[in-house]
């Protein structure tokens with residue numbers, strides 16, 4: 001088993017090599033590419049080691065984990081099942097073990113990465129038979145990765161609700177619109193959701209209770225939608241959902257289910273809250289502004305036809321209830 005002390009530390013790679021790796025690592029702006037860059041760097045600097053990255057998510061105080069990236073000789077793994085770790089790993093994640101930067105395991109070493117004092121990822125390093133790990137280098141790169149993850153999280157999150165913010169939404173929509181053609185059986189959709197008569201909540205109960213409602217709605221969205229669905233605070237009392245579904249009917253049913261759930265579970269102090277939703281499918285030839293405009297028209301229709309309901313742009317269009325804005329020379333003519 002490798003040592004966690006600094007004895008037998010192998011010589012560090014040349015400084016220019018490390019600096020090049022850091023430049024590469026810190027150029028990333030997406031969590032996934034940041035992770036791939038970290039593992040690529042570690043593999044280059046520690047060629048005798050097998051390195052895996054596990055991500056952690058916390059549900060009701062329990063840490064679930066799943067392998068995120070394996071030895072980079074293989075394709076990065078995505079959407080592996082979440083499992084509950086056991087034994088020593090569970091104690092490390094729950095921070096019941098003495099708080100250390102690096103831990104010996106049965107096969108090698110593990111380095112937990114933290115966000116807001118919770119473990120969010122774990123690097124597992126397994127050296128080959130008689131190789132020695134440069135612990136100092138491993139810890140330093142893990143900490144740089146952790147710092148960047150935290151920066152990324154802060155720049156992508158809405159401070160009130162904790163959902164993704166508008167900046168993240170714009171980036172995600174742009175990348176989704178770009179890759180829809182024939183990649184999956186599941187259809188991508190954008191839904192825009194707006195709280196009904198929210199001004200009355202502020203007027204009747206005050207802005208602080210209004211904020212509380214926004215926070216609780218965001219939590220109910222997180223509980224209802226899947227972990228792979230993108231949830232965003234789009235603006236004031238408006239939210240966006242980027243999700244996939246097998247059909248338009250199923251997408252409608254999912255969103256109606258959420259509408260019903262919100263209307264049927266009163267909010268503390270303010271009672272019943274309802275939401276209106278408009279959604280659209282992400283077509284191959286659409287640009288982000290067109291997609292948003294379609295969802296927004298469907299939302300406006302829901303608002304002006306009784307609220308507390310879900311409408312899809314394409315269905316309304318077929319019925320002649322809404323029409324597309326004209327596209328002039330590649331720009332959207334909104335009026």
Ligand SMILES: Nc1nc2c(ncn2[C@@H]2O[C@H](COP(=O)(O)OP(=O)(O)OP(=O)(O)O)[C@@H](O)[C@H]2O)c(=O)[nH]1
Nearest residue numbers: 194195196197198199200202207208210211236237
């Ligand atoms: N508490 C709180 N209120 C906000 C926030 N952002 C926007 N609002 C309020 O949201 C309200 C939106 O009001 P309107 O656009 O008139 O819409 P509405 O009352 O929800 O009515 P409909 O959308 O037509 O159903 C305004 O009173 C804003 O002040 C926020 O961050 N916190």
